[in-house]
Amino acid sequence: MTELEALTAIRALFPTLMALSSLALVPLIQLWRGSQRDDAATYATFGVQLLLLITSVGAALAGAGYLSTLKIGQITIDPSEPGRLLVLLGGIVFAVIVGAGEGRRAGTMGQIALFGIAAIDLALAIPSGIAPIALLLFASLGISGAAASGKDDVGRARAVFRDLRTVSLLLPAVVIAEILRTAISYAAVDPSTPPPHRSPQERRLAFRSFSSWLQGSSPSTAD
Amino acid sequence: MPSLELPLVLIAILAGTLAVTSAGRGAWVAIAVLALSSSALEFSVADPNRIGLILRLSAIGIGLVAALPENLFEREALRRDLALSTLARTLREHPVVVASALAGLLLGLVPLALPIESSSDALRAAGIALLVVGLPPLLTSRFIEATTRAAVVTLAGTMLLRTSIFGALDPLTAMAIGAGFTCILVVGGSVATRISNAEEER
Numbered sequence: 001m002t003e004l005e006a007l008t009a010i011r012a013l014f015p016t017l018m019a020l021s022s023l024a025l026v027p028l029i030q031l032w033r034g035s036q037r038d039d040a041a042t043y044a045t046f047g048v049q050l051l052l053l054i055t056s057v058g059a060a061l062a063g064a065g066y067l068s069t070l071k072i073g074q075i076t077i078d079p080s081e082p083g084r085l086l087v088l089l090g091g092i093v094f095a096v097i098v099g100a101g102e103g104r105r106a107g108t109m110g111q112i113a114l115f116g117i118a119a120i121d122l123a124l125a126i127p128s129g130i131a132p133i134a135l136l137l138f139a140s141l142g143i144s145g146a147a148a149s150g151k152d153d154v155g156r157a158r159a160v161f162r163d164l165r166t167v168s169l170l171l172p173a174v175v176i177a178e179i180l181r182t183a184i185s186y187a188a189v190d191p192s193t194p195p196p197h198r199s200p201q202e203r204r205l206a207f208r209s210f211s212s213w214l215q216g217s218s219p220s221t222a223d
Numbered sequence: 224m225p226s227l228e229l230p231l232v233l234i235a236i237l238a239g240t241l242a243v244t245s246a247g248r249g250a251w252v253a254i255a256v257l258a259l260s261s262s263a264l265e266f267s268v269a270d271p272n273r274i275g276l277i278l279r280l281s282a283i284g285i286g287l288v289a290a291l292p293e294n295l296f297e298r299e300a301l302r303r304d305l306a307l308s309t310l311a312r313t314l315r316e317h318p319v320v321v322a323s324a325l326a327g328l329l330l331g332l333v334p335l336a337l338p339i340e341s342s343s344d345a346l347r348a349a350g351i352a353l354l355v356v357g358l359p360p361l362l363t364s365r366f367i368e369a370t371t372r373a374a375v376v377t378l379a380g381t382m383l384l385r386t387s388i389f390g391a392l393d394p395l396t397a398m399a400i401g402a403g404f405t406c407i408l409v410v411g412g413s414v415a416t417r418i419s420n421a422e423e424e425r
Contacts, residue, residue, distance in 0.1 A: 073394065074393055074394055074395075075393075075394050075395045076395075077395075126395060129393070129396055130385075130392075130396055130399075130400075131393075131395050131396040131398075131399040132399075134396070134399040134400055134402075134403055135399045135402075137403070138399070138402055138403040138406045138407075141406050141407070141410055142406045142409075142410065145406075145409070145410035145413060145414070149413065154417070154418055154421045154422075157414045157417045157418050157421070158414075158418070160410060160414050161367055161370070161411075161414050161418075164370070164371070164374065164407060164410055164411055164414070165361060165362075165370060165374070167407075168361055168373075168374035168377055168378065168407060169358075169361065169362070169377075171378060171381060171403070172354065172358075172377055172378070172380075172381040175381045175382075175384065175385045176381075178385070179384075179385070179388055182388070182389075
């Protein structure tokens with residue numbers, strides 16, 4: 001990987017990289033503060049707030065131009081303007097919310113915000129297909145599982161179980177919708193839309209025959 | 224690969240049926256077999272670009288390692304639970320699921336009544352059979368481990384049905400779906416452990 005490619009990858013995946021770095025930062029702070037649990041939680045909250053603000057500023061600087069478009073073989077990650085705007089605003093807003101929050105789990109909530117923002121940015125950066133939907137659905141399941149972890153609360157665990165069932169049902173529904181959408185063309189429901197499977201040559205021929213009909217002569221099929 | 228397609232389809236359907244009807248070791252081994260066979264069907268082994276297959280297998284492998292219950296690999300218990308007589312008895316005890324799997328297989332072999340240009344019969348049959356087997360327990364089961372396994376069976380069936388019409392997934396989508404398999408197994412395993420611990424304490 002060249003220097004330019006590495007820089008593009010950092011630009012394209014900046015919110016994701018920040019969210020992943022929080023996975024190392026919080027345990028490092030806990031290791032540093034040792035037995036002082038309240039102190040470690042306060043420092044972890046500060047650390048996560050800082051990461052949220054860095055994510056916000058970094059996403060604004062990286063932007064959504066061609067310099068931030070990552071291409072690895074067939075994979076293209078093209079950050080979108082709405083995604084980057086959401087990261088910019090979301091980073092600041094969640095940094096304030098985490099700062100206002102109290103307790104040992106404020107840092108965890110900040111991490112969840114980091115991963116949520118990163119998942120939305122990444123989903124909006126994937127051009128099309130089922131990948132962005134799958135990413136959002138499974139990220140929501142993972143985030144709700146992480147939010148309920150570390151607590152022996154049966155009610156929360158059952159809520160995550162319901163989320164698991166819902167997500168597992170939604171993805172087949174999306175795939176079946178995708179199949180039906182491909183099978184039923186827009187032309188079937190909207191007369192103003194041309195049939196999607198017509199090749200450019202067929203369209204040109206249809207246009208020529210229509211023009212010829214207007215002029216009162218037969219169309220040529222030479223090209 | 225086409226010569227292997229039919230055996231793989233039958234193995235995937237049998238593994239999916241056992242994954243939702245068995246308990247404990249038999250079900251987890253069936254899930255692993257289902258993962259291997261459905262991935263091999265979805266991403267052609269003959270394809271030189273095997274990144275999708277590698278991603279899927281590694282994702283399910285990580286998920287299974289995280290979700291597998293303790294003491295799964297006790298040799299004697301494993302031999303007893305995976306004996307042919309035990310598996311046959313399990314299938315005999317759940318005639319509705321077996322009938323659903325067969326009905327799904329036959330239903331899948333009938334061409335879709337949709338204006339879709341091409342669709343692989345074997346993959347479509349496997350996909351519909353796994354959907355028919357996986358969806359009812361996913362909707363109705365009260366047991367978390369069984370629901371997790373039903374979710375994996377349903378997702379595998381959905382992906383096979385999609386592949387039968389649109390072809391194999393691109394690497395990015397394969398990565399997202401692989402992460403989904405891991406997520407379902409890890410979250411399901413963690414929730415099951417937490418609830419069983421809480422119930423034991425009570």
